[in-house]
Amino acid sequence: MRVIIVTQTFPPRLGGMQSVMSALAKNFSKTIATFVLPDHNIPVSHPIRSYKIKFNFSKFPKFLRPLIKKIKLKKILKKDDIIICDSWKSLNAIPNTNNKVVMLAHGQEYLSKSKKKKINKLLKKVSIVISSSNYTKNIFLNICNFPETKIHVIPPTYEIENDKIKIQKKSSNKKDLILTTISRLEERKGFLPVIKAFKYLIKKKLIKNFIWSIYGDGYLKKKLQEQINYHKLNKYIKIKNFVDEKSKEKILMNSDLFIMPSYKVENSIEGFGISYIEAAKFSVPSISGVDGGVLDAVINNETGWNVNTLNEKELENIIFEAINNQTKRNRLGKNARQSFIKKFASDKVFRKFMAAISNSS
Numbered sequence: 001m002r003v004i005i006v007t008q009t010f011p012p013r014l015g016g017m018q019s020v021m022s023a024l025a026k027n028f029s030k031t032i033a034t035f036v037l038p039d040h041n042i043p044v045s046h047p048i049r050s051y052k053i054k055f056n057f058s059k060f061p062k063f064l065r066p067l068i069k070k071i072k073l074k075k076i077l078k079k080d081d082i083i084i085c086d087s088w089k090s091l092n093a094i095p096n097t098n099n100k101v102v103m104l105a106h107g108q109e110y111l112s113k114s115k116k117k118k119i120n121k122l123l124k125k126v127s128i129v130i131s132s133s134n135y136t137k138n139i140f141l142n143i144c145n146f147p148e149t150k151i152h153v154i155p156p157t158y159e160i161e162n163d164k165i166k167i168q169k170k171s172s173n174k175k176d177l178i179l180t181t182i183s184r185l186e187e188r189k190g191f192l193p194v195i196k197a198f199k200y201l202i203k204k205k206l207i208k209n210f211i212w213s214i215y216g217d218g219y220l221k222k223k224l225q226e227q228i229n230y231h232k233l234n235k236y237i238k239i240k241n242f243v244d245e246k247s248k249e250k251i252l253m254n255s256d257l258f259i260m261p262s263y264k265v266e267n268s269i270e271g272f273g274i275s276y277i278e279a280a281k282f283s284v285p286s287i288s289g290v291d292g293g294v295l296d297a298v299i300n301n302e303t304g305w306n307v308n309t310l311n312e313k314e315l316e317n318i319i320f321e322a323i324n325n326q327t328k329r330n331r332l333g334k335n336a337r338q339s340f341i342k343k344f345a346s347d348k349v350f351r352k353f354m355a356a357i358s359n360s361s
Helices: 016-029 061-078 088-093 116-125 134-143 191-203 219-232 245-252 274-280 312-324 326-344 346-359
Strands: 002-006 033-037 054-055 082-085 098-107 126-132 151-153 177-182 208-215 237-240 257-260 286-290 303-308
Touching: 002 061, 016 033, 016 054, 016 082, 016 274, 016 346, 033 061, 054 208, 054 219, 061 088, 082 088, 088 098, 088 116, 098 134, 098 346, 116 134, 126 134, 126 346, 134 151, 177 274, 191 219, 191 245, 191 312, 208 245, 219 237, 245 274, 245 312, 257 274, 274 286, 274 326, 286 312, 303 312, 303 326, 312 326
Parallel strands: 002 033, 002 082, 033 054, 082 098, 098 126, 126 151, 177 208, 177 257, 208 237, 257 286, 286 303
Antiparallel strands: none
């Protein structure tokens, strides 16, 4: 058996799905011959080139790539190969075959019904679907004619290893509470409502002595800084550059609270929320939203807080409690760490992925 990964999302490009697909390729390559057909070239110097993965690049215009991949697959496919697609779009590159085809489903790609007919036609090639969350499963079933018994909900945390780090006890003697967000800077992540909530809480003298560091880049960066300046919150809120994985771990290790109350903006929504699990690994509880798949990642009053981000009073109350109630914050952080170990560590979710493939007909 070999694994053939057909994907439009892969390093060195950055993003959640790029991380998911590279982590799957790495895990498979440890025990199974693994081939990856990405949409672009990968420099020889990139770390993933050190794994036992064979790459077949498509240096062609975007509209030609599915056809070229299909031709290549026809030549290399063996009858016991398993094909894994990063989304329904990559099914365009799959030839008619009796091979087992696994498709990943993330979330927002099924919010629009405009491509329902096309998606359902392509799904005839698919053996099983791996859904990132229960939310994703439900919206997928809302527009897709596919057997529910062949859909498996598996969190996409294949890259977050339980490397048995030593968690430092959160100190109560720190001058400032450390609040963190590591994310693309876009509207649906909830930054603007949180800034407004902080302005109110500080004005009413309900919170003090904290620093909220926002790490990332994106189209909202300029507007965020303008809002921070306008509300005179520069002392409390800092926008910092995107960070690599090593720096991210150090930042989370020293954080007290992760803030990203994402919400739906048109057809843009959080399909799961890997960032919350990255924080949970370091015993950091999160404030998440209530839209999309985040309810699978953050359990309200167990591993963090779920909040209706657009309800100003509710958001203010949750932030107030999360900052001022250290006992609860520490308890939820400890719970988040235990939840990560039991349900989200890479070895656990990858075993589920393998079991889903093995048990499918």
